[in-house]
Amino acid sequence: MNRYAVRRVSARIGVYVAAIVAALLCAGPFLWSLVTAFKQNRDLYDPTNNPFVFNRPATPDHVTYLFTDTAFLTFTWNTLWVGVLVVLITLVLALPAAYALARLDRPWSGPLAVAIFLVYLVPPSLLFLSLSRVVVAIGLQDSTWSLVLVYPTITIPVSVWLLMGFLKGIPRDIEEQAMVDGYSRLGAFVRAVIPLVFPGIVAVVVFAFTLTASEFIYALAFVAPTEEMPVSTGVPTQLVRGDVFFWQSLQAATVAVAVPIAFVFNLFLDRFVAGFTMGSVKG
Amino acid sequence: MATRLADRAGLLAWLFLLPSVLYIVALVAVPFALAIAFALSDVSAGDPSYDYVGGRNFERVFDDPVFWRSLGNTFVFTGISMVLIVVLGKVLANILVADFRGKWLVRFLVLLPWTTPVALSSISWLWLLDSIYSPIDWVLRFFGFLGPGENLYWLGQPGLAMTSVIAVHVWRLTPLAAVIMMAGLVAIPRDIEEQAMVDGAGYWRRMFEIKIPLVLPVAAVAALFGAVFTFTDMAVVRVLTRGGPNDATQVLASWAFYRGIEGGDVGQGAAIALFLFPLLLAAAIAILRVVRRIEVW
Incomplete structure (x- = not known):
């Protein structure tokens, strides 16, 4: 009985891991785009900066530019x-x-x-x-x-x-x-x-x-x-x-x-x- | 009473079908015939008058090594993409039909690559594969696979450029394949x-003796659709590499566009594009055979 319980739990975990990996592989570029859209130029154009987080404060300027200019x-x-x-x-x-x-x-x-x-x-x-x-x-x-x-x-x-x-x-x-x-x-x-x-x-x-x-x-x-x-x-x-x-x-x-x-x-x-x-x- | 116009099934069938048929004849069949006519002519953007030149466009196309390169690339691009799309699509379909919390969000995220206009997602990838700022290179540097300041030049080297184009294409079409195969799994x-x-019967036995044979026809339809899509697509190539470096990622569709629209040589462009047709015809026959098998089942 216990063995079955363990098996069921691990199967559940497997499903969740697979779902999360699939979601990240598919949507990863979009999540990254979302971060990038709010980056300052000095943040973006530095190859040593971590591309997935804000290394400098976020700015809405480029998004505003898209909609207005x-x-x-x-x-x-x-x-x-x-x-x-x-x-x-x-x-x-x-x-x-x-x-x-x-x-x-x-x-x-x-x-x-x-x-x-x-x-x-x-x-x-x-x-x-x-x-x-x-x-x-x-x-x-x-x-x-x-x-x-x-x-x-x-x-x-x-x-x-x-x-x-x-x-x-x-x-x-x-x-x-x-x-x-x-x-x-x-x-x-x-x-x-x-x-x-x-x-x-x-x-x-x-x-x-x-x-x-x-x-x-x-x-x-x-x-x-x-x-x-x-x-x-x-x-x-x-x-x-x-x-x-x-x-x-x-x-x-x-x-x-x-x-x-x-x-x-x-x-x-x-x-x-x-x-x-x-x-x-x-x- | 029984012969009122609105009751005559035969006439009604004609009236219902005629608009669609006419639309498609006018804007698919006629242009297709025109494409053949253009391929046999010297029509160009500068001189739109029609002069018949026989097979001269085809001779010029065959003499051009870029054409043969594009043809080869098209097959490599289609073949590798198809295998990956079908295998990954099946895996993804199995995940999407499973029961778990947050399914709605996962489906939404998984659909993104396919529902986004391809030119836009390719633009995002253009930066992800940038020669200096590529976040992928940053990750590789972070884990020590690349030295400081080193880059892979994803789109600058022939082999890597092809890999990149295929990867983006597979990423984009796998969700569609998954949706089609979900239909098969649900059915x-x-x-x-x-x-x-x-x-x-155990899990594997059920998998190999029941599930796979039953899903196979739908998977085949998905594969053939995907193949046609891949074979004739140029959006990813166009945005990411424009066929470069040195035509290493040039495919027939992009080469036809380059010649016919940008080079203004309509005749030659049409001749290149026509090369897609015999291969599409073969795909069509294959699809029909599969569909017929499904109908019997």
């Missing part, structure tokens, strides 16, 4: 509104498509679902050159709108795939009951199915927004003016003047962007995992 | 494992 807020605003519009376009297009593929039982829905999935395999690095010509042709070069136009090509395939998973998790009886109650097929979809799939929609919104905020190649290739850039290209290209990096401000920007996204994502992690499971495994 | 029906336990 750089275009950081403009970048953040651009990322936000591009993200919101892209998510809206994605939902409007992907939700009906996913429903058609998951429920309306056409003979071609299987192959088409696979085809949409495969679009994910034609990545930005293959398309950015020709798309940049397309963007020029439409007259959207150097405009944030070019990103609104192009990003749904990344988010629609993944979202259709995830939403199909959530839709398959809803019993068919519910639509059939709604249709018996006098709704049309379309009405049943809007009134009965969409409310039930709402958790899935939220997960897709978060996922699509995360993908949009992280995208780098298109933003770098299409948009050059500072005031049109999103965070992902604005921060690494505009907070650097020649060879001079505004290091503390850069670290502050990383933390300021990282924390809210990870926070929201974590809220929906379980739903997201559930969506993956239903979509791919119980296909 | 294993509980009763199978309980039954095995009742039948007297």
Whole structure:
């Protein structure tokens, strides 16, 4: 009995040690960024100083500089509104498509679902050159709108795939009951199915927004003016003047962007995992 | 009554699908065809008029040793990253599904590398790997592995630069792999494992004869997704090394960008980028096979 108790306690300790090590390995750079953001120059630019603690009093100057003297807020605003519009376009297009593929039982829905999935395999690095010509042709070069136009090509395939998973998790009886109650097929979809799939929609919104905020190649290739850039290209290209990096401000920007996204994502992690499971495994 | 528009499943299916299909055809299929057309042309930023030049871009690309170097680097980068991401992702997934206090905080911290825009986290790493101020070097000096004032020049030496780029990439993608594999772990029906336990199967036997085979298809999907992601990614390379030193970390995607956008030679850039495609196609076929197997199961 005692032996079992010892074993259980050591297994518990093992779990905690593993969890703490994993958390530190993943988040370590961010914790360090947080300290660095508040460092004085004389503290930071001395290779003999301990980089993980304040060797001189902390200063908020560089963080204030980020928010008042750089275009950081403009970048953040651009990322936000591009993200919101892209998510809206994605939902409007992907939700009906996913429903058609998951429920309306056409003979071609299987192959088409696979085809949409495969679009994910034609990545930005293959398309950015020709798309940049397309963007020029439409007259959207150097405009944030070019990103609104192009990003749904990344988010629609993944979202259709995830939403199909959530839709398959809803019993068919519910639509059939709604249709018996006098709704049309379309009405049943809007009134009965969409409310039930709402958790899935939220997960897709978060996922699509995360993908949009992280995208780098298109933003770098299409948009050059500072005031049109999103965070992902604005921060690494505009907070650097020649060879001079505004290091503390850069670290502050990383933390300021990282924390809210990870926070929201974590809220929906379980739903997201559930969506993956239903979509791919119980296909 | 039964043939109201809103009730005709066939027509409705078309109406529901058409917008997505059109969007993707217009902005993925057409640009893809254009990319092929550009690869066979002399289009450049300075002279956007289209002239067909046949395989000349490909000849010039093949004559360039940097291309072959990038191709090799791409394989090294993808291969090593993938193995590490899958193994570490599985370990991380096991930790994340375990029960412990403070799980919410741990999950939040673990998700950070993946949810943060890659260009921003890479910038943080740029300083962590700095040639003079690198905190990693400071730790090594602190423990006496490096002499006073000595530095490793993480991004300045070919081997170390590749190691750094791979490490940052693995750090960033492992949480995503873990999330996908969590889905696989959660999906294993509980009763199978309980039954095995009742039948007297020990931990390792359950691990190797039940858990691993059941998770394998999902792990394979995670691996292939990750491989595609890695194969076509240039953000980490771009921010950390810009392909240097001496193209030691140049990959196909970054080389295509350098040629096509910065060098303005659209034709050659497109020809380089097209090289990604046959390999992606192979990955696609592999994914489909795995997915089909899962559906049978």
